Structures are given as C-alpha cells and as structure tokens.
Amino acid sequence: MTILIEPDTASRPDEIASPGSEIALFLDFDGTLVEIAPSPEDVHLDRRVAPALMALRAQLGGALALVSGRPIGFLDGVLAPHRFDIAGLHGAQIRVDGEIRSQADTHEGMHGALRDLVRFANSHVGIIVEDKRISIALHWRLAPSLEAEALALMRSIAVKLGPGMRLQEGKAVAELVPAGASKGSAIAWLMATPVYAGRIPVFIGDDITDEDGFEAVNAMGGVSVRIGADRESHATCRLASPTALRHILLEAAEGGHLTASSFKQD
Numbered sequence: 419m420t421i422l423i424e425p426d427t428a429s430r431p432d433e434i435a436s437p438g439s440e441i442a443l444f445l446d447f448d449g450t451l452v453e454i455a456p457s458p459e460d461v462h463l464d465r466r467v468a469p470a471l472m473a474l475r476a477q478l479g480g481a482l483a484l485v486s487g488r489p490i491g492f493l494d495g496v497l498a499p500h501r502f503d504i505a506g507l508h509g510a511q512i513r514v515d516g517e518i519r520s521q522a523d524t525h526e527g528m529h530g531a532l533r534d535l536v537r538f539a540n541s542h543v544g545i546i547v548e549d550k551r552i553s554i555a556l557h558w559r560l561a562p563s564l565e566a567e568a569l570a571l572m573r574s575i576a577v578k579l580g581p582g583m584r585l586q587e588g589k590a591v592a593e594l595v596p597a598g599a600s601k602g603s604a605i606a607w608l609m610a611t612p613v614y615a616g617r618i619p620v621f622i623g624d625d626i627t628d629e630d631g632f633e634a635v636n637a638m639g640g641v642s643v644r645i646g647a648d649r650e651s652h653a654t655c656r657l658a659s660p661t662a663l664r665h666i667l668l669e670a671a672e673g674g675h676l677t678a679s680s681f682k683q684d
C-alpha cells in the first residue's frame with residue numbers, strides 16, 4: 419500500500435512569493451546530473467554542483483527538487499552536506515523540507531524476489547543486484563549479452579509479485595517499483611505544495627523512467643528537457659549531455675537567473 423499524505427498547505431519560512439513566470443526545477447540524477455557509469459556506485463558528481471543547486475534553490479524560493487530512481491539516503495550521501503527536497507525510488511518516497519511526506523511500504527514478496535535475483539547474479543558474471551528495499555534493480559551494463567535473460571527473470575518476478583508492483587525498464591536495468599509510484603505523480607504531488615504551486619514546472623531527465631515526468635510537466639504547461647537525442651521522447655527540449663546541463667546550472671548559480679528559456683538551446 420502506498421501512503422500518500424495530502425500536500426502540506428502551510429508555507430515554509432524561506433518561501434518567497436512566486437511571480438507567474440518563475441519556474442520550479444525538477445532534476446533527475448543518473449544520466450542528468452552525473453554521467454552514466456559502469457555500475458551504480460561508480461557515479462561521480464562534480465563538486466561544484468551541490469553548492470550550485472543550493473544557490474539555485476534559494477534563487478527559486480525553495481522550488482527545486484531531485485526526482486530520481488535512487489533512494490533518498492543515497493542522494494543525501496552524494497550531495498552532503500547539502501539537503502534537498504527529493505522524490506526517490508521513482509516517486510515511491512517523497513521528502514519535502516526535511517520531512518518524509520509520502521512513502522510506499524515494502525511489498526511482502528520482495529524478500530523472495532531479492533533471493534532469486536541474488537542467486538541469478540551469483541551465477542552470472544557482470545550482473546548487479548541493487549537492493550533498495552522498497553524497490554530492487556537488476557543491472558546488466560557489465561554483461562550486455564545477458565539482457566534478454568535478465569529481463570525475462572524480472573518479468574516473471576513482477577508477475578509473481580502481482581498488481582502491487584510494476585516493472586520499470588531503464589538504461590541496462592530493470593527495476594521492481596511499487597505500482598502507484600511514478601515520477602509524473604511525484605512531480606504533480608510536489609506542484610500541489612505551496613513552495614512549488616503557481617510556478618512553471620521544468621523537469622530534466624534522460625531515461626525511459628523520466629517520460630511520464632515529461633508528460634506530467636507538459637500537461638501542466640511546463641517545460642520538459644531530455645538529456646541526449648538517441649530515441650523518441652515526450653520531452654519538448656533537448657540538451658546534449660550532463661555536461662551541457664552542468665554549464666547552464668553553474669552559470670545560473672553564479673548570478674544568472676534560471677527561466678524556462680534557460681534550457682532551450684538552438
């Protein structure tokens with residue numbers, strides 16, 4: 419069961435009034451703020467990015483959140499000592515202003531699923547199991563020839579788990595995710611809270627899991643930005659790489675002003 423707490427309607431102390439053209443910024447992590455790496459632990463965040471995000475967060479009156487498949491705890495570690503609003507695990511957990519406001523339960527079948535996946539990984543070189551408790555990811559980036567087998571296993575486990583869990587495919591990965599969670603619903607949830615409400619949502623991501631986030635911000639009259647151009651997307655804008663995004667964010671943090679147009683490149 420997903421616990422969904424109504425968005426808090428009370429204002430935050432650091433909140434500023436948002437004129438109608440101000441944006442709310444939602445950022446994916448892997449493939450967006452950091453380059454894709456061989457394995458989940460290998461990612462490297464440029465040391466200038468977290469302080470820049472803090473500056474941008476202040477500039478945007480607090481309306482900046484990470485929206486990621488990673489757990490909140492992992493992102494806190496990478497961004498430390500800075501802390502942000504985060505929708506983690508593809509929206510299965512949401513923290514606003516330091517408080518967990520929404521979190522899915524761990525499905526009772528996840529223990530058995532983990533056991534089966536670890537057994538598969540132990541007998542197949544290059545397969546990585548990422549246990550995120552509420553969610554589990556199976557990675558084959560280091561063993562691309564095992565994609566079909568890994569995907570078939572994840573599909574059969576998802577069927578066994580039933581309607582409470584869904585399969586989320588991504589870059590050389592498949593994940594078991596609580597069925598009610600998505601990046602689109604997490605962004606919509608955040609946009610209903612006072613700090614974000616009334617702003618133009620801008621969501622930047624790179625992967626299939628970001629597509630429903632793109633659709634959600636498009637439906638709200640916002641701007642969707644996809645990193646990379648290797649496949650069709652619902653995003654209305656494109657940036658070439660995490661490096662291109664980093665340049666925009668660092669420059670804006672040093673005295674620029676982020677607007678919806680900041681991410682539209684010719």
Ligand SMILES: O=P(O)(O)OC[C@H]1O[C@H](O[C@H]2O[C@H](CO)[C@@H](O)[C@H](O)[C@H]2O)[C@H](O)[C@@H](O)[C@@H]1O
Nearest residue numbers: 447448454455456457458486487559589590591
């Ligand atoms: O929503 P995101 O922030 O993009 O997270 C999606 C998943 O990203 C991670 O996996 C991906 O990045 C790894 C490191 O670059 C890469 O090795 C892997 O192949 C990619 O699929 C992360 O490990 C997952 O937990 C996230 O859900």
